[in-house]
Amino acid sequence: MRMRVNARERWRVVVGAGIGLFLTALASMALSHGSPTIPWLIAPLGASAVLVFGLPASPLAQPWPVVGGNSVSALIGIACTLAWGPTPMTAAVAVALAIAAMFALRCLHPPGGASALLVVLLGTTDPRFALVPVFTHSFALALAGIVYNNATGKRYPHRQGVAAPVPSASHQPVFTEADLDTVLKRYNQVLDVSPDDLQALLAQTELESYRRRLGELRCRDVMSTDLVTVEFGDSLQDAWKLLRERRIKALPVVDKVRRVVGVVTLADFMRHADLDFHHGWVERLRSFITPSPTPYSTKPETVGQIMVRQVRVASADRRLSELVPLFADTGHHHIPIIDDDKRLVGIITQSDVVAALCRSH
Structure with a gap:
């Protein structure tokens, strides 16, 4: 070979x-x-x-x-x-x-x-x-x-007991370390590569297979265009209602010309409402999203006060295969899609990528 x-x-x-x-x-x-x-x-x-x-x-x-x-x-x-x-x-x-x-x-x-x-x-x-x-x-x-x-950039000694880097912590290959150990025992021959490196190579090969199978699909081909958005000044109560009614995990926050200025997720509500403890979480959440009756408040009142401002976006013309590492390596679950004028035109979720992968297969 x-x-x-x-x-x-x-x-x-x-x-x-x-x-x-x-x-x-x-x-x-x-x-x-x-x-x-x-x-x-x-x-x-x-x-x-x-x-x-x-x-x-x-x-x-x-x-x-x-x-x-x-x-x-x-x-x-x-x-x-x-x-x-x-x-x-x-x-x-x-x-x-x-x-x-x-x-x-x-x-x-x-x-x-x-x-x-x-x-x-x-x-x-x-x-x-x-x-x-x-x-x-x-x-x-x-x-x-x-x-x-x-x-010259080669790790030596090459520690065999330390797991070699894999494509991401969130992307898990279809096999486990135990599966690999079982196959190697059955193979029962000396390999000129460590099991850790072999596992990393197989995981990277799997990720490359995903990219190949997604082919020339563009973001516009698979993005969801039935968008639900909120604006900076919308109340937390309205945003929470949209999340619950539409059964979604994130809402893009846009300005008057539909440019993305942030994103608000269920995790943002949980973090700001201090819902880490299960006891009394319903009351804490209700108190958090209910508008304060006075002009002054010690808690957030609008979406803009709890949203994440650093948002990863992608162009509608971008290859879908290029988004695989973003979902795999960074833990993103949803990526807003913008047009040439940087206006929001769609959103792609992990489910959209999986569905496209199944269709291409």
Whole structure:
């Protein structure tokens, strides 16, 4: 399958791998003081560099798998060589045991198998080889990966226990985390992507599917034009009556030329009437919306005093697909639609979007 990676990301990986290996080699030469018995780079680090810089989100490329996987595997290879000598059987057993150890220690790292194989092929029996150069090289490469990846916008180490960002807190995918865990257990294979990232990718794919299926629909094609509005000076009692009679949750507030100046919702009434407590809420609401009999009042009397002034609006010519993130990411339930003169001509609710999506499907 063709890789979906642009040229910029490819160059980021290429340059990062080159810089990482170069710095690792310099650090190794400095620590070994030019000793000819200590290699300034070991071959498995080439594969480790591909993972660290090319797949920084992979569970196989995190610092502990890089350092622990290579070092533990080298120790196992040395132990096998000490026991049976450098034979083909020793190489096979060393790699197999290295994989088992990496599974047990939660540091599975593909180049670790190469580290175990390397020491057998070299006939290495000195346990210090696992420390210098294997551990020191792996540690230096992981450190270079931390600095370079974060400097180029890639989070590394990539924390696997923290949920990756999804399109929104309010938009929930059609599957749950438990569903994904069940499928992964049934799949029963090592994935080169964390479950958190996989869940985020699936949720974003679902959202992209919504956008595609909504196609070229414009706001004017699905908006409700049977509008119920109020003005700044209308009484709270009249506004509440409209909300109840029309069974709607929001009323656009317009001026004399029908330009939107705010919106008043059921939540605004509840907040200002202090209806957080259930006891006596009917009396509090009735007292709140009833006009004061005196010229002076200590409570709001008109819609303009409780409305929300910052209102997200959309043009009638705007693609409906562009409103999906507004409903999903910001928690909007209704968006007023305006014409070229910024006058209110309709309103779109979450229900309108769902209905359009069903029709397009």
